[in-house]
Amino acid sequence: MDARRKERVVFGLLSLSMLAVVVPVLLVLYFLAVRGLPGVTWEFLTALPRENMRAGGIMPAIMGTLLLVTGTVVFALPLGVLSAVYLTEYSRPGALNRLIRLAIVNLAGVPSVVYGLFGLGLFVLFLRFGASLLAGSLTLALLILPVVITASEEALRSVPVSFRQASLGLGATRWQTTWRVVLPNALPGIMTGVILGVARAAGETAPILFTAAAFFLPRLPHSVFDPVMALPYHLYIISTQVPDAPPRIQWGTAVVLLMLVLGMNLIASLIRTRHRRARHW
């Protein structure tokens, strides 16, 4: 086979594989939009569920997921960023450093249901938080910690070494250098990573199954020790545990969850592109 024909065949194969990726995504979006969007009304977004979740809205589930996600950021952001700062700015290459990295990689590979069980054991039972917003947020924070650390590390590393040298050369301490020069310039990259992690946390069911999610709780939580409804878990319930739940509600919930996650991904990529355009180095 001559080189030019080979080139065409390869190009054809590559195009096919691209289609195989893009087409299912478009199909998912299409079916969700057609079946789900009509159900997404103002009342659906803002009302409490009625008649055993067979009517009414999903407001508590939306709020529950937003609260869980907020709690996740509160715990995962400082912990993840400080870990990344330790790894990139303070630790010296060596056995300990490699061990920590190995731990992070493995943490990323742990199935989410295992996080759920861990959260149940540690936060819900041992620390007696009960199935609650707090326990669920902490569990989700652990889940996305590897993503946050890895993204933050990458963002910190992309800040030129020359900035650090200039700062240290002026007699700044390591922490002053990190706080005043490195972190501000790494912030957009860190935010991108955090939002992507949070988008994943918003869609997870298994980690909140035993730690936070309420089957049916037609009100908002009064404290961080209250359980909450959450979109992915609610979707699971009305699809499998509630006979004759109208498909309108099921598809509508799926659309809302997907829009939430896609919206966050969109924000993340907006931050990234804006930052790329703005930076001079």
Add this chain to the structure above:
Amino acid sequence: MEKLMAEPRRAFQQPVSLPPAPDGRVKIAARGVDVFYDRFQALKGITLEIREKAITALIGPSGCGKSTFLRALNRMNDLVPGARLEGVIQIDGDDIYAPGLDVVALRKRVGMVFQAPNPFPMSVFDNIAYGPRVHGVRDKHQLAEIVESSLQRAALWDEVKDKLREPALALSGGQQQRLCIARVLAVEPEVVLMDEPCSALDPISTLRIEELMRVLRENYTIVIVTHNMQQAARVSDETGFFLMGELIEFGPSSGLFTTPRDRRTEDYITGRFG
């Protein structure tokens, strides 16, 4: 310029405007300094004295250890994993590698200008104010005064006085390098180290930096690493020639460039290698 290059021996004569090398007191003294990067020995038994309020140039081919020596003077080599120093370096008689020495305080005394201009991605003002702020200056008027006087000393004030709030990275390369010099001056150092400060600049900007160095010499001890031998001859009082980690020759620039004592120095400055 081309004509000068063709006659290297005469080209390196000192400009008449520069006074002869001062007999000032010794600011920095290095005795038997070895530097290792893991097992590689980058410097071998360097012993030399750098005079106060003079310009000392370090020359030599790439990898000869001149930058390593420069970075040893404010302990920037500490940042390189596996770097290790033996021997003694004293500034004003204090051993700067003494255990428990405050490296941060040392770097305040010994400022550094890097090869490529590296302003922070902040405004001109914030770049200059960075050092003073880090060292605890909070007062706005005081900061503004420091910024103005530092920019003036770096001969940049007239060009940027209306652009203090604009990003430093919008300045030209030569202005950025003078900004970096001003940033160093703002922390009131005693010694200014310059690591090939003109290698990324055009000839006009280079000339301006050299003029600036001559002015700064009145108040600061300057050590400059340069690849450019004409530059060393033009601006420096004393010059050290490094080769493969050793200091081959050290002395007044007027003598080193016109009548080198060592054959290897002569070969290098006449362009036979390097």
